[in-house]
Amino acid sequence: MPNPNTLIFVDLMSDDPVAAGKFYAEVMGWEDDVRMDGQYCRMVPGGNFKNPDGSDSEIGNLHIGIGNVKNLRPNPDPAGVDPRALSTETRTSRLWVLVSEDDSVDRIMEAAEARGAKTLWRNHYWKEFNGFNDSFQDPWGNQIILWRKGGADPVIPEGYTSE
Structure with a gap:
């Protein structure tokens, strides 16, 4: 394969994406982009990856999503699929x-x-x-x-x- 598959997004889980988006905006200083009437938040860490000399490269930092475990999107089934609970007591x-x-x-x-x-x-x-x-x-x-x-x-x- 001449070109590797590229990671474009990572989602964190929440049962309240709006509250989680606010948490990360306040804690990390990330831009909180609420989507889908609060069912999903896109966190934009901002800035660009750095060149070896410390200047900004042309590559923007990755975004992070916060998905609602009650009905993760996208999914062909409008009702979503199980599980619909957070994994707070196991590895995440x-x-x-x-x-x-x-x-x-x-x-x-x-x-x-x-x-x-x-x-x-x-x-x-x-x-x-x-x-x-x-x-x-x-x-x-x-x-x-x-x-x-x-x-x-x-x-x-x-x-x-x-x-």
Whole structure:
């Protein structure tokens, strides 16, 4: 195959897409584009992927959808299909977010917790991909991992876990 298949969209699940869209707009600063009379939200993280020199490339960042588990669209059946409940007690999708240099993990985690998110871990370094990370579970059961690049010679701060 000369050209790979291309990922164009990822959906998070919610039983209230409008509330979830507002959550991510307030926590991450993403544009919240409510669609289909509130049955779906398209989150627009904004900006473009960066070139190696730090300038904006021509490639826009991916969008994220928030689908309503009660009737996920599109589907040929107007009533949708089961299951129609959130998976809050089992593994769900994980969304990895590179934290902007003009934001902070502490601000994001505090904003998420204030809006009902649950902290899963703080202050961890993963050598395999050379990055510092923290994670929370949003009120709808989706896991978000906040990522910061470790750099050429990362120094692991005291009190961080690592693997």
